[in-house]
Every structure is written in structure tokens, then in C-alpha cells.
Amino acid sequence: MAPDDDLRQRILEGNIKLHRVEAPHYDVLHPEEFNWFEQHRLRRDIARIAAQLPANALALDIGCGTGNILLKLIALGINVSGVDISEDMVRLLKSRIPTHSEGKVNLTVQNVEDFLVGCAKEYDLVTASSVLHHMPDYISTLRSAIGRIKPGGWLYIVHEPTKNALGPDTFPRKILWQMDNLAYNLLHARSIPQTEARDYRMSDYQLYHGFDEDKVARECRGLGLDVVSFVRYSSTMRTGLSCWIDSSVLGSRRHFSLIAHKKR
Numbered sequence: 001m002a003p004d005d006d007l008r009q010r011i012l013e014g015n016i017k018l019h020r021v022e023a024p025h026y027d028v029l030h031p032e033e034f035n036w037f038e039q040h041r042l043r044r045d046i047a048r049i050a051a052q053l054p055a056n057a058l059a060l061d062i063g064c065g066t067g068n069i070l071l072k073l074i075a076l077g078i079n080v081s082g083v084d085i086s087e088d089m090v091r092l093l094k095s096r097i098p099t100h101s102e103g104k105v106n107l108t109v110q111n112v113e114d115f116l117v118g119c120a121k122e123y124d125l126v127t128a129s130s131v132l133h134h135m136p137d138y139i140s141t142l143r144s145a146i147g148r149i150k151p152g153g154w155l156y157i158v159h160e161p162t163k164n165a166l167g168p169d170t171f172p173r174k175i176l177w178q179m180d181n182l183a184y185n186l187l188h189a190r191s192i193p194q195t196e197a198r199d200y201r202m203s204d205y206q207l208y209h210g211f212d213e214d215k216v217a218r219e220c221r222g223l224g225l226d227v228v229s230f231v232r233y234s235s236t237m238r239t240g241l242s243c244w245i246d247s248s249v250l251g252s253r254r255h256f257s258l259i260a261h262k263k264r
């Protein structure tokens with residue numbers, strides 16, 4: 001159900017507020033995104049998609065944040081537009097763009113819903129990493145994003161929650177959590193920044209209110225996309241090894257990634 005105006009506003013403001021606090025240390029505060037397990041998946045998927053793109057391809061990274069996806073795309077020589085509601089996250093991203101790539105990047109600070117409504121361009125690739133579950137109405141944002149993909153273009157969604165994201169922990173998983181925590185604290189004790197209290201209930205609204213990965217895949221298919229990869233896995237822990245064990249040995253399925261191709 002679409003949220004009313006008041007709820008929509010609270011979700012948008014919750015995101016601006018949270019990411020103002022997180023921006024200076026974002027990559028360190030989110031090891032579940034930046035550990036080798038998740039980064040390996042991202043690099044592999046992006047390389048797979050990039051190999052299909054035409055020369056001079058234009059990509060759009062929605063909720064680009066500090067550049068997790070965007071920086072990988074420009075490193076491959078792809079022209080990228082990034083949009084993010086958080087001025088603080090975009091400021092940090094700007095400082096990371098190599099001078100020789102500045103001409104290939106276009107950054108906008110805006111609510112992505114408004115950006116997409118006012119957008120006349122079409123893209124060879126649209127990416128969304130850990131961002132749809134921050135949207136007041138993720139299906140509506142997904143539809144608008146798909147509307148901006150060229151025929152023959154690509155959609156990449158990654159690090160989004162499955163229906164099982166907040167499911168109960170089994171005993172082996174509880175043990176793994178403890179070991180992960182211990183290993184992370186031993187390895188990074190000195191570099192974990194102290195920030196003011198962070199509240200994810202509004203910013204990550206859809207995580208707590210039934211984000212449904214099957215709906216995302218259905219919507220893609222309904223809008224003329226071929227879903228070429230739809231993978232459930234888990235990257236909720238801090239170290240890459242724990243995420244690998246959680247996904248490959250314990251079979252946890254708390255995240256998903258999706259690659260889809262728009263028919264010509």
C-alpha cells in the first residue's frame with residue numbers, strides 16, 4: 001500500500017538524518033556491504049553486466065551513497081549519473097572521484113522518486129544497491145526506474161532484504177554471530193568510529209514492513225524484463241568469512257540480487 005504524505009515525508013527525512021550521521025564513516029560502519037564476500041559478488045556481477053554494454057554506455061545509480069557501485073562503474077570507463085537524497089553522502093562521493101573521471105560522472109542530490117519523474121534520459125543500465133528498502137514506495141520507484149532503461153538495457157539490484165531478512169536465528173547462526181563479532185572487534189577495535197545513536201526504523205522502513213523480493217521479480221517480468229539472475233544469499237555479518245559460512249554452509253537467505261535485461 002502506498003504511504004500517505006506524512007509517512008512518506010518521515011521516511012525521506014529519516015534517510016537524510018541517518019545518512020548525515022553515517023556519511024563520514026559509511027564504509028566502516030557497514031562491513032556487511034564492504035567485506036570481501038559482498039564486494040566479490042558486486043565486482044563479478046558488474047563485470048558480467050558491463051561486458052554486455054555498448055561503448056559509451058550511460059548508467060544511472062540510484063541511491064548512489066558514497067559510491068559503492070558508481071565508483072566501480074567509472075573504473076570500467078562507464079559514464080554514470082548518480083542520484084541520492086543525502087547531500088552528505090554525495091559530498092563524500094565527490095571527493096572520491098578521480099580527476100580523470102570527473103567528465104564521466106554527473107551527481108544530483110534529490111529524492112530519487114522526483115528525479116525519475118522529471119528524467120527524460122534513458123540509460124543502458126540502472127543500478128540500485130541497498131536502496132529500494134529505503135523508499136517510501138519501493139514498487140513505484142522500481143517502476144519509474146525500469147521506465148528509464150533503454151530497450152536492450154540492464155537493471156541490477158543488490159544487497160536488498162528478502163522476506164526472511166529478520167527471521168529468527170538458528171543455534172548455529174547464533175554461534176556464528178558471536179564468532180563474527182569477536183573476530184571483527186579483534187581486527188578492527190581501533191578503527192570502529194563512535195557516532196551518535198543511529199535509528200534505522202524510518203530510514204530502512206521497508207525492511208521492517210514486509211519488503212518482498214518476489215514482488216520485485218514479478219514487477220520486472222511484468223514490465224518486459226527478462227530476469228537473468230535472481231539469487232538469494234546472506235551478507236548480514238561483518239566479516240567476509242562469516243558471510244560465506246552463513247550463505248554457503250548454513251544456507252541463510254537474507255539478501256537477494258537480481259540482474260534483468262529489457263527486451264528490445
Ligand SMILES: C[S@@+](CC[C@H](N)C(=O)[O-])C[C@H]1O[C@@H](n2cnc3c(N)ncnc32)[C@H](O)[C@@H]1O
Pocket residue numbers: 012015016019033062063064065066067068069083084085086089110111112113128129130131134135136
Ligand atoms: C544503505 S545506503 C546504500 C548506498 C550505496 N548504494 C551503497 O551500495 O553503498 C542507502 C542510500 O540511499 C539513499 N537514499 C535513501 N532514500 C533515498 C531517496 N528517497 N532518494 C534518493 N536516495 C535515497 C541514502 O541517502 C543512502 O545514500
